[in-house]
Amino acid sequence: MTDPKATLFRFRGERLGHGDRAVFEALDLDIRRGETVALLGASGSGKSTLLAALRRQREALCAWCPQEQALVPMLSVFHNIYMGGLHRHGTWHNLRTLVRPTTADRDDVGRLATDLGLTDKLFTSVDRLSGGQAQRTALGRALYTRRPVLLGDEPVSNLDEHQGLALTRLALAAHDSAVVAMHDRALALACFQRVLGLRRGRLVLDAPAADLTLTDLDGLYR
Numbered sequence: 308m309t310d311p312k313a314t315l316f317r318f319r320g321e322r323l324g325h326g327d328r329a330v331f332e333a334l335d336l337d338i339r340r341g342e343t344v345a346l347l348g349a350s351g352s353g354k355s356t357l358l359a360a361l362r363r364q365r366e367a368l369c370a371w372c373p374q375e376q377a378l379v380p381m382l383s384v385f386h387n388i389y390m391g392g393l394h395r396h397g398t399w400h401n402l403r404t405l406v407r408p409t410t411a412d413r414d415d416v417g418r419l420a421t422d423l424g425l426t427d428k429l430f431t432s433v434d435r436l437s438g439g440q441a442q443r444t445a446l447g448r449a450l451y452t453r454r455p456v457l458l459g460d461e462p463v464s465n466l467d468e469h470q471g472l473a474l475t476r477l478a479l480a481a482h483d484s485a486v487v488a489m490h491d492r493a494l495a496l497a498c499f500q501r502v503l504g505l506r507r508g509r510l511v512l513d514a515p516a517a518d519l520t521l522t523d524l525d526g527l528y529r
């Protein structure tokens with residue numbers, strides 16, 4: 308991927324769904340490298356289905372932050388974030404980290420935890436975190452993969468407005484490209500270049516965020 312405008316994701320008349328059930332009957336969509344895309348639409352409109360399909364196209368490039376988080380509750384914030392970087396180390400290093408992390412890894416993950424406001428929770432197990440703290444841990448695990456394309460499914464939905472804005476900016480700054488599903492229309496317009504709007508498995512809006520107002524987005528929820 309040397310061309311900064313190269314196509315990153317491409318769908319042509321594609322059917323996307325779950326087993327026999329089609330969510331998108333015939334999706335046409337291009338997303339180029341370097342774009343930051345907010346994915347909006349009412350619950351059930353197909354955002355997660357589309358994100359999963361994007362991930363299947365470019366799995367090795369994608370930092371994945373799923374809605375269901377899939378954290379390991381009995382392990383610490385440190386270990387859950389560290390899991391995002393398992394692929395960068397050998398099996399022995401990863402096993403050893405479970406018991407006794409190196410200073411270098413503690414510092415590396417610790418810096419990220421500080422950016423996420425989790426410094427004092429670094430060695431707290433995830434089952435003792437608030438919903439927002441757990442969500443920040445899941446975002447940390449995605450950031451720690453250090454892959455160039457962020458795919459996020461409502462990654463800051465449990466955070467207050469200010470923290471949601473700050474951490475969205477932090478996450479976007481750490482990636483070349485991003486596609487992030489959300490319900491916060493103001494966040495979409497404030498942080499992303501392009502907005503895609505879905506309604507019942509159809510792409511009904513595709514426009515630069517700079518050309519849109521909050522009112523333009525209301526139609527997606529009617």
Ligand SMILES: Nc1ncnc2c1ncn2[C@@H]1O[C@H](COP(=O)(O)OP(=O)(O)OP(=O)(O)O)[C@@H](O)[C@H]1O
Binds near residue numbers: 328
């Ligand atoms: N595993 C599944 N099996 C069958 N149908 C599914 C599955 N997951 C989602 N669906 C259906 O696909 C449609 C789109 O769901 P999807 O999760 O993509 O929507 P969404 O826009 O991400 O919703 P939300 O905002 O609630 O997360 C819905 O009608 C949903 O019921």
